[in-house]
Amino acid sequence: xxxxxRGYDGTVTLAGIATAxxxxxxxxxxxxxxxxxxxxxxxxVLYTYTTSRKxxxxxxxxxxxxxxxxxxxxxxxxxxxxxxxxxxxSTNGYTVAIPSGSVTKFTMKQEAKGTVTLSFDFSxxxxxxxx
Amino acid sequence: MAYxxxxxxxxxxxxxDLLETxxxxxxxxxxxxxxATSLNIFPYGVYQSQDGGGKNDDYIGQNGWLGxxxxxxxxxxxxxxxxxxxxxxxxxxxxxxxxxxxxxxITNPIEFPIxxxxxxxVYTAGLIIVMGIYPKTI
Numbered sequence: 001x002x003x004x005x006r007g008y009d010g011t012v013t014l015a016g017i018a019t020a021x022x023x024x025x026x027x028x029x030x031x032x033x034x035x036x037x038x039x040x041x042x043x044x045v046l047y048t049y050t051t052s053r054k055x056x057x058x059x060x061x062x063x064x065x066x067x068x069x070x071x072x073x074x075x076x077x078x079x080x081x082x083x084x085x086x087x088x089x090s091t092n093g094y095t096v097a098i099p100s101g102s103v104t105k106f107t108m109k110q111e112a113k114g115t116v117t118l119s120f121d122f123s124x125x126x127x128x129x130x131x
Numbered sequence: 132m133a134y135x136x137x138x139x140x141x142x143x144x145x146x147x148d149l150l151e152t153x154x155x156x157x158x159x160x161x162x163x164x165x166x167a168t169s170l171n172i173f174p175y176g177v178y179q180s181q182d183g184g185g186k187n188d189d190y191i192g193q194n195g196w197l198g199x200x201x202x203x204x205x206x207x208x209x210x211x212x213x214x215x216x217x218x219x220x221x222x223x224x225x226x227x228x229x230x231x232x233x234x235x236x237i238t239n240p241i242e243f244p245i246x247x248x249x250x251x252x253v254y255t256a257g258l259i260i261v262m263g264i265y266p267k268t269i
Contacts, residue, residue, distance in 0.1 A: 023190055
């Protein structure tokens with residue numbers, strides 16, 4: 001039996017720039033589902049398939065002093081509706097590559113007893129891969 | 132800087148070096164870790180972890196450490212102890228490191244009981260600081 005990948009073992013590259021102070025990310029596949037059937041003589045069962053797909057996800061980060069270039073690229077993408085390349089790598093695990101990501105939402109938060117944090121929601125625009 | 136699996140073992144030597152360099156001069160070098168080795172000459176300072184050594188504050192692909200450190204300023208007068216504590220606070224603002232970003236936040240003062248020693252009364256003023264250590268680049 002192997003051992004699990006540690007959460008810190010990875011890289012986050014936004015707009016081609018290795019990005020610091022990322023605490024966590026997640027992605028999920030959204031599909032459009034179609035159903036066919038039932039067919040005569042087929043015991044009434046239904047057949048399901050997907051016709052389209054996109055990847056959506058979110059990413060949380062802490063803002064360092066003097067800001068982070070990758071985080072700023074995501075903010076810019078959200079504010080200007082421009083596409084941002086997003087690559088999320090688990091070292092010795094999966095790589096999620098979204099060459100053209102649309103940043104659909106961001107939340108910026110500052111707490112007096114904490115830090116300044118940023119969270120982004122994003123979706124793939126066009127091709128993507130999970131390898 | 133790549134993720135360093137040995138980083139947590141480097142933290143306290145870094146802190147020791149930083150504190151002795153930065154606030155050691157406030158006490159004319161009489162700054163001790165955990166317990167004072169001499170009680171004859173005042174003022175002196177003592178620092179220690181306030182939270183059992185701190186904890187990792189890792190990010191993806193990046194090391195980090197965050198912890199509480201107490202610095203006590205001990206002197207033969209109450210105001211003298213607090214004056215040194217103020218000098219400690221001032222000196223802490225200048226902490227830098229070649230390889231790591233260091234954050235220092237003074238979160239709380241601490242009052243301690245007066246000690247009655249054979250030489251007379253001894254006063255202690257304390258500061259709890261939160262330190263953070265992060266590699267400068269990933």
